[in-house]
Amino acid sequence: MQSKRILVTGASGLLGRQIFKTLKTRTSWTVQGTAYSRASEKLLRFDLTDLQQLPAFLSSVAPDVIIHSAAERRPDVSMRDPEGTQRLNVDATAAIAGWAGGNNAQLLYISSDYVFDGTNPPYQEDDDTHPINDYGRSKLAGERAVAAACTDHIILRVPILYGSVERLDESSVTAIAAQLLEAAPTESIKLENWAVRYPTLTDDVADIIRQLLHSVNHTHLHGIFHFSGEQAMTKYTMGMIMAECLKLDQTRLIPDNNPPKGAPRPQNSQLDTSRLNKLQIRQQTLFERSIAEILEKHQSYSQSNL
Ligand SMILES: NC(=O)c1ccc[n+]([C@@H]2O[C@H](COP(=O)([O-])OP(=O)(O)OC[C@H]3O[C@@H](n4cnc5c(N)ncnc54)[C@H](OP(=O)(O)O)[C@@H]3O)[C@@H](O)[C@H]2O)c1
Incomplete structure (x- = not known):
């Protein structure tokens, strides 16, 4: 397997920490992660909204692949603070995409089922988007910034997540x-x-990302993909x-x-996952089993x- 240098943003967060752990333990790639308020000796502290320092920071790490997971993901916070959400979810994403595009790096951007309005599920990757809250609009703007600035990109949309928690x-x-x-x-x-939701385990998302990045070595994967729990x-x-x-x-x-x-x-923003299924990229853990383990x-x- 070709060696890769991977940078995971938001590696202190619910999803980022699992992506960081899975790639570190299940691949031979060099994996680094960023955090902000929860930086530790394992994670690099960097404020991604510091757009002046961002290019120099990324050049110092020189990743082949950036997995951009950091975001403001709470719809009520985004509604109260649209400017802060814009800075992190859109402006920082655009700057990361600009760096990746200019430095031949691949960018995998984590997006959300909230780019859809939930009136006509299930949604395929090329279905029309229509976000109904500030958070969804910011994630869609992030997707567009990624597609505009970085040819070598994957946009992975996921729904409501759960996994190992600190609180x-x-x-x-x-x-x-x-x-x-x-x-x-x-x-x-x-x-x-x-609302009908499809709770999705962070361990499963992290494994899907591992499979997506492995596949890139064989077939160059590109564009939007949907992944979701099935229950x-x-x-x-x-x-x-x-x-x-x-x-x-x-x-x-x-x-x-x-x-x-x-x-x-959205009342039901179910994501259709047949594009990943056709590539045999799949991983599903039963909710009843995983939630019992997490709570215990x-x-x-x-x-x-x-
Ligand atoms: N959670 C869900 O149900 C859900 C559903 C669909 C899609 N998503 C998407 O999945 C991704 C991960 O979400 P999550 O649930 O893991 O979020 P999270 O637990 O809230 O974590 C957010 C991450 O962003 C980092 N961050 C916040 N402000 C930052 C800044 N200014 N500079 C650098 N890093 C900053 C945080 O770092 P510190 O904590 O160290 O400050 C943390 O690592 C997001 O893109 C989100 O939109 C999440």
């Missing part, structure tokens, strides 16, 4: 478990039952599974059939730190 509220999936654990023992807990769920149905894992009374959970408050969300690991970690 349960780090992903909106495990945040449901936090809500269940924080409620008083007899309290009823209302959970949104309006359709609402936050309520995810909550029922988590309540069982946590041995909580499921009858306390009440489905709420209203749309969530805050930034508008998190609970024993929290108890050992009491």
Whole structure:
């Protein structure tokens, strides 16, 4: 296997940390990662919105491949802070793409199912986009900046993610478990039952990226790809599974059939994954199995730190 130097941005985040770990442990490539507030001795601290220093920073690392995962990914925060979201999700992405395009590097950009409005699923890669919130618009603008500045690019769209967490509220999936654990023992807990989501394990996304980058050596892959978990769920149905894992009374959970408050969300932005499937690039872990492991690991970690 040809040796590659890979740089993962956002390697302290939910997805980036798993991409960093998978590529470090399952390939022979040289892998480096960036972080911002959570930099450690393993990760390079760099503010990607510092556009003046960004080209020199990237030249100092000189990656063959950049996996750009860092972003503001919370729709409500993007709604409150569109300028900050623009700086990180669009301007920094455009600058990274400009550097990659000018230095013969490949860029793999992580995007989102929120580029679609959720009215006509499932969505194929070339379907019309129509984001309905600031976050989705910023991710689409990021995609366009990548395509404009860097010929050698892959845009990987993924839906709601979950995986190993430092805190349960780090992903909106495990945040449901936090809500269940924080409620008083007899309290009823209302959970949104309006949007159909496809929770996707970060370990699976990281492995898909590994496979995509390996395939590049054989067939040069390029353009937009969709990857998604296959199980359709609402936050309520995810909550029922988590309540069982946590041995909580499921009858306390009440489905709420209203749309969530805050930034508008697509009701069903299911991603069609047949393009990856045709290339035999696949990886699926069952939600029931992985969420039980994640919650168990998190609970024993929290108890050992009491
Ligand atoms: N999470 C989801 O459900 C979901 C769904 C669809 C698509 N996505 C996409 O997946 C990607 C990864 O999301 P995630 O869930 O891993 O996000 P996350 O957990 O919120 O992590 C965000 C990452 O961005 C870094 N970052 C923030 N501001 C920065 C700055 N100014 N300079 C440098 N780095 C900065 C953070 O670093 P520090 O923490 O060290 O500050 C962190 O590593 C994003 O592109 C997102 O749009 C996520």
